Amino acid sequence: MMRYLWALLPLSLCGQNLIHQDFSAGQSLDSLWQGDLQNFEFRDSALALNDSVAGQSTLYHTSGVMTAARWDFHGRMDFNPSSSNYLKIEVMLSQLPPDSSHFGYYLKLGGNAQDQIQFYRQDPNGDQLLAASAADYLDLNTVQYHISLRRNADLLWELYADTGSFEQWYLQASVRDSNHRFSAGLAMTCHYTKTRSTKFYFDSLYVVGAAYPDSIAPELISWSLKGDSALQLNFSEKLAPPQLSAFEIQQGIQLASLEWQAHNPHELMLHFKDPLLPNQPILLRIEKLSDLFGNHYSDSLNLLYRQVLAGELRINEIMADPSPKVDLNPNSFPEVEFIELINVSQLAIPMDQIEIQIGERLYSCPPFWLQPDSFLILSAANTAVYWPAQIPVLGLNWSSSALTNDGNRITLYSSEAEEIESLHYSSDWYQEALKAEGGWSLERKDPSSDCHTIWNWQASQDPSGASPGRRNSIADVYHDSLKAQxxxxxxxxxxxxxxxxxxxxxxxxxxxxxxxxxxxxxxxxxxxxxxxxxxxxxxxxxxxxxxxxxxxxxxxxxxxxxxxxxxxGLALKPQPGQLRISEVLFNPYPKGKDFVEIRNLGPGFVDLADLRLASWNSELQEAIDAKVLSLEHRLIAADSCLVLATEAAALHAFYQLREANFQAVAELPSMPDEGLELVLMRSDFEILDRVFLSEESHAPFLSSGEGVSLYRLDFQQNALRLDQWQSSPATWDYATPGWCPDIKRNIASKVQWQAYPEYLSPNGDGYRDYLELHYNLAKDAWIQIHIYDRQGNLQKEIIAGDQASAEGFVVWQGQDEGGQLCAAGVYLAYLEYRFADGEMGRARCSFVLSH
Missing domain, CATH: 2.60.40.1220 (Immunoglobulin-like)
Structure with missing residues (x-):
């Protein structure tokens, strides 16, 4: 067996961590080695595996080496490595004994189809291959390996190796990786089948280097409450196993348990014994929470289990049509759609608990705490980078045209799927036609009000066209005078x-x-x-x-x-005589609209969908141009009326329209300014009423009938006669659309107004030198009385406007306003009255003056 001799350590390495075991020289395992010691023996001048069955055996040793470090291993495997027979050398382990949850770095000799030496980083969520030798490097019947793995102070890894007779180190690969900077130990694990259970040999190992010089305490990066039962804490580095005693919560809240996992040591979870109360601040104290190097974190944390309630977060501004941009300054705000939110509550709002629905699409918000009385812009994610830094913006995954120009519904939901606010904006809200064409936002006047009406929204008055991130240009206290009806x-x-x-x-x-x-x-x-x-x-x-x-x-x-x-009640088929055309405007002002008012004299309800309005062709003696009045089943009750026109706004502009009695229709029959003949029919074309109207029916003193309606005097008389129609007086604004029966016209049976005698001759002979005009109104009223000639010229204002008793008379001696005797001819006397309850009317009578 070859021996490897080591030189004395240089002075620069003194004080560093060192592990040196030369088994080929007969050294035994030092006392710090642990693991499957029983499966190893000294044999053939080496530390050898000695097992009798298939399995895996591990030896591990404490080691803090991780930087300016070197790991050298020499040994042999008396076989060609395979997926079942290979050696794993873990140079940095986060914990001892090693298990599947630890992290670090390791070498793998064999165990792969490429027969490589492979270098891995082990993470909690899986292993990552960092570097490897050339393919087939270990494709030998007996592998005599010599490996040196090095990591410098810049955290660059280098893998050197040689096989066979050791001559020199050959660089196999290098890689820079700094993910893990802590080590608790190293390990060598043999994986083998039964036939290879004695074929692993270790000649020597040499480990030298420094531990990471960490003296910085961990920092709390983020926290989040998981409902009302748990708190997740995320730290800047790996933690040592924590104890529940390190945490204390005020306000009488008790902790039930702590959850920490070694494979994810940056994070821990605290579980509460009882559910947290919503929107109640609590204080969490943390004492001496330690990282892997013994550095302690201590701090206090204000927690808030936030449940956003209805009305706490408001939609404050909507830019649905940003083009063309009004403000050409590129630094103001981008030419993009946006929604501005405002927090009107007293507590911060976590935006990651908010979802926003635009039309049918639902979008989630990223993490962001919106402080009280603060603004936040929501914009498409791909446009968020264009906003100025001083304006807080969240980019959402919606298209840049999510906000339709004509209007759409926008709804804010809490994490509990509770509705916080909902509105359906409309282009009508701009209230300025030019601004509705684009470039101007819709601003909310008063975000504290729940009302979404034209009284609380309108086009921005800001010279830039919008006011994102600041107080709205129209901000004011909401005032709404519209009475419900x-x-x-x-x-x-x-x-x-x-x-x-x-x-x-x-x-x-x-x-x-x-x-x-x-x-x-x-x-x-x-x-x-x-x-x-x-x-x-x-x-x-x-x-x-x-x-x-x-x-x-x-x-x-x-x-x-x-x-x-x-x-x-259920509507019945209307019968002839039940419905009457009661008022008509056929010569409107230039920007006005025609209207027709119909009245149900009763009994029972009439369904508007069962009615048709048509013109009458006198030559053909038939109805033409019949119009369907409604596709909806709207009821007209007995003794009530309904005014028909194409739009309410055109009537509101000139008259006091009573909206409760208004019905928008798609189209009315053609109504020439000089007059017309109308027919009201059932859907089966049964004629219910027929009227004739002409400019000649207007009061003679009117210079023009433009903008003046004609109202029907008597519903029981033939409405084809011109004398059954009369001009609406100035005191009614020349029309009373929808006010039947609250303000009723003059009907002979109700108001009496007549001249006595029917002619006068003011020549001073004592016979019929004056005229008495008698009235009977049934109750006290405010009245006006005027005399006109047949050409409509005012001759005498007898009463300009005064309170009068229910019954009385006035005298006229035939003189005009200048005191001169009027010319002989036919004259008209007009009585206009108004009762205290608002009911008003008009009557006329005629007489002859002779000399």
Whole structure:
């Protein structure tokens, strides 16, 4: 057996770790060797394996060597290595005795199809091949190996080897790796079949080097609560096995157990005996938590088991259409879609517990703590790098066009899948047509308000087009004056009642129906503007039902709305004379729209879907251009009216539209400005009402009928006569769309207004020199009385506006405003009145003046 002689150590190595065993010189194993000692013996001037069955045998030794180090091994295997017969030499072990959970570095001689010397790094999650000799290097019947593995102070590894008669070291491979900087020992493990159980020989080994000079305590890198039952701590380096006594939690919370695994020594898990209370800060004390080198970590940690509640995180700004960019300064903010969030709570919010849904797609947020009263931008991941550093941004895995220009639903969810906030933005929110074309964000006025209406959102007023990461340009206290009201009652089927409101409302208690019908379920749509009541049994034809809620409804302002009992029932086929065209605007202002108002005189409900509105062709004597008024089953109750127009905004611009009695229609029949003839029909074309309207029906004193509606005087008279229509007065803003029956027109049976006598001759002869105009209004009212000639010229203002008793008269002596006697002819006397409850009307009568 060849012996290898070692020179004395140089002075530079004094004080370093050293292991030197020369078995070929007859040295025995020192006392620090442990493992399967019984399976080895000294034979043939070497330490030899001596087993009788297949298996594996290990010898291991303490060793802190890991840098400026060298590991030399000499020996032989009296066989050609294979996958079942090979030698594993672990030069750095994180723990002794070695097991599958430790980490470090090792050499493998054989055990692979390439017959190589292979160098591995062992990690908790698997082994990584770092370097290897040439293929077939060990493809010998007897392998006499000489190996030197070295690691310098720069953590560069070099593998030297020779086989056969040792002459010199040959470099096989080199690699730089610094993942592991701790060693507790080294080991040699023989893997063998029965026939090779005595064929492993070790001549000598020589290990020299320094331990890693670590005097730095570990640092806590991150922590995260796993629900309400556990805390995960991640440290900057590997920890020695910790004890539960190193941890203490205040506020009376007890720890149940500690979980630490050697294969993942950077991390540990603390388990609580009782669940943590949400949103309650707690203090964790850590005392003398040690790393592998005995350095201690001690600190206090403020923990918070955070459950984000509804309303604590708000959507504060939306940039759905960023092009073209308003602010051309490239350093302001990028031309990309974004959503701005604001934390309106008193506690920080962990964003990795938040999910955001845009339309149908759900996105998770990366870790980030959003502090109270702070802003955060969400943007596409591939655009996050373009944002200025002073604006906090999270990049999410959404496309750069996730926010559709016309609108979409955005919902924030907590980790418990609870809804935090939800809104459906719309291009209507901009309230400025030019800004809706792009480049401007939608800003929220008051994030403390739950309301998502045009009163709380509008286009940014910032000169840059948006205000990401700072206070919104429109920030103010939310104010909303819109009073809740019912817009429509619909019966989509005998098993469903639909109630439409003008704003989002939510029930404080259940809906009820009288006569009683069991309600199967309730569904909300249109942001709570539509309530769908599904019934367990069908509504009965001919019955009138009362729908009510005793507790009322609440809106986003927390204001309670108690609707009056709503009357519904199955609609019957309307009969001739039941429905009347009650008001028409056919010559609107330039930016206005035509409208037609219809009234149900009763009895029973009428379904708008069963009605058609058409023009009447006098030559053909038939209806043409018939329009379907609705595809929805909207009810028109008895003694109520409904105004039909293509859009509500055009009526709101000029008149006091009563939205509860408004129905948008796709199209009305052609309505020329000079006049028309309309027909109201059933869907089977049975004529229900027919009217004729003309500019000639307007008051003669009007210079133009533009923007002035005509209202019907008497629903029982022939509406083809021009004298059955009258101009809406200025006190009504020249139209009253949807206000029937609250503000009713002049009907002869209700208001009496007449001239006595029917002519006068103010010539001073004492006979009919003056005229008495008598009125009977049934109750006190505010009145105006004016005299006009047939050409519409004002002749005399008798009462400009004054409070009057219910019954009385005034006198006119035939003089104009200048005191001059008026010319002979026909004159018109107009009475306009308004009662204290807001009801108003107008009446006229005619008389003759002669000389």
């Amino acid at each position: 019912v817009l429509a009652l619909k019966i989509p089927s005998p098993f469903e009642i639909q109630i439409d409101f003008n704003r989002s409302l939510f029930g404080l208690g259940p809906w009820q129906i009288d006569p009683p019908i069991l309600i199967d379920s309730l569904a909300l749509s249109q942001e709570g503007k539509s309530h769908h009541i599904y019934l367990s049994q069908a509504l009965e034809e001919g019955l009138l039902y009362r729908v009510f809620t005793e507790e009322g409804l609440v809106d986003c302002r927390n204001q309670i709305y108690q609707p009056d009992s709503l009357k519904v």
